[in-house]
């Protein structure tokens with residue numbers, strides 16, 4: 001054993017650094033973060049707010065691939081995640097959008113007393129330091145509602161200095177308006193439907209990305225009671241003094257150093273897993289917490305039987321259309337349109353609500369089977385019923401399409417928001433801690449494909465609607481021969497499958513849910529069957545949302561820090 005701390009945090013990413021900051025506020029508390037990635041504060045692929053995607057496939061990207069995806073011609077597809085102090089917030093698209101109220105209220109119905117829109121919204125505001133748009137930015141489409149924002153938090157949000165000026169915004173807005181999507185002046189108040197220009201996690205005046213390190217770590221890195229160790233957590237270590245029927249007591253972690261040594265750190269209070277949705281579950285498995293059938297295969301003794309570890313993995317598929325344009329546009333165009341089931345299915349909505357309600361048990365069976373029965377069909381059906389109500393009774397948005405420009409290309413990137421399809425992430429072997437089996441099972445439920453197709457048609461419609469249609473020369477991705485204007489369902493399916501790509505919003509793999517539903521952590525984010533291990537990262541979000549994850553994750557991590565301090 002090398003050193004002793006009060007709290008050990010595995011993963012110095014988006015959520016881990018919130019915990020590191022808050023827990024080390026008390027100088028008598030010693031906090032250590034174990035993080036495999038390095039300091040990226042001077043990496044231009046991180047700092048440059050126009051550099052999105054340039055960090056992909058560099059040393060700060062884990063560069064995972066998924067397992068073969070049935071909906072993608074059984075191909076394995078690249079899956080990005082940040083490997084740096086700051087985690088995925090150093091490589092993400094910086095979109096700051098929270099979600100629809102009812103989606104957060106659903107958490108309570110999943111067994112989480114005290115988690116709903118009313119309780120999480122104050123944390124979302126507390127996290128934020130919003131810069132209201134300049135006059136020039138307002139002329140370029142930026143708008144906001146004063147009441148929805150926080151002004152003194154750690155995370156700087158703003159419209160980018162590079163916001164595209166000129167008339168593009170007006171043309172796009174007018175076309176969306178014609179299609180029935182009025183301007184939503186601010187998507188961050190719990191209602192996303194409509195067309196909007198969204199804020200980003202960036203510091204406009206400094207013109208720099210505001211990732212988790214810049215927001216939560218650099219300002220406090222001099223604290224003597226806070227330390228970052230470069231290493232990779234492999235497993236939790238357990239005190240052997242507890243009786244066999246009482247909860248497991250963690251006393252630290254084992255980790256690998258960059259030069260290949262295995263060391264341990266002692267935690268006198270808690271072990272906190274913040275390694276992200278595809279990495280925290282494998283650490284639990286390696287530590288003896290999970291599905292006995294999976295653990296046994298890897299020669300790991302089961303200490304806590306918890307079938308939900310690594311299950312309920314939910315990500316969305318992302319599809320892109322591109323058109324050549326008559327104009328060359330500079331600047332960024334962060335334009336989003338959110339649509340409900342009614343928008344996508346029109347006068348067929350009521351009929352589709354009824355036929356899909358009757359299919360929930362069939363879908364649950366299919367998802368259960370695809371995941372080797374880890375969560376049984378009747379359990380999944382209960383969750384699906386709640387999700388169906390969100391879609392057809394609460395009318396949350398179920399589809400998001402981004403309209404943007406890149407030089408002389410006009411681009412739509414779109415994804416369904418609330419997939420029924422669910423997959424898993426597990427250890428491939430006890431040693432393969434850096435190579436998880438990521439299996440999102442994209443689009444295995446046919447309804448998900450129907451939403452993605454309907455949304456594709458809507459995204460396509462935009463470019464045929466005046467006035468923005470005047471800018472379009474022709475479709476270049478995938479091209480008219482593959483996807484003509486009135487493409488059939490079969491043509492859409494072929495196109496969506498052949499370009500299947502992740503939206504990179506993985507969640508749910510250590511869900512905050514009741515144990516009966518396959519949850520892994522309780523409402524205070526403590527792992528069932530343990531007395532002092534929590535998961536605080538995207539793994540705990542039990543269901544997808546009409547937003548982008550960091551806005552919610554920062555709020556969840558702030559609240560988690562309070563639970564930890566008060567326990």
Ligand SMILES: Cc1cc2nc3c(=O)[nH]c(=O)nc-3n(C[C@H](O)[C@H](O)[C@H](O)COP(=O)(O)OP(=O)(O)OC[C@H]3O[C@@H](n4cnc5c(N)ncnc54)[C@H](O)[C@@H]3O)c2cc1C
Pocket residue numbers: 010011012013014015016034035036037080081082083084085086087088089091092093094095096097231232233234274275276277279283433503504505506536537538539548549550551553
């Ligand atoms: C390409 C892309 C674009 C995205 N765009 C947006 C966007 O525009 N807006 C938005 O809100 N969200 C976006 N997201 C999603 C969002 O960024 C992530 O959901 C969020 O950052 C995840 O936070 P986290 O704390 O769960 O994990 P992370 O931030 O990934 O942190 C996990 C940390 O743990 C470390 N780690 C991994 N394994 C171990 C181990 N064994 N031991 C110790 N440490 C370990 C990792 O190196 C990492 O630093 C995007 C994601 C991607 C990949």
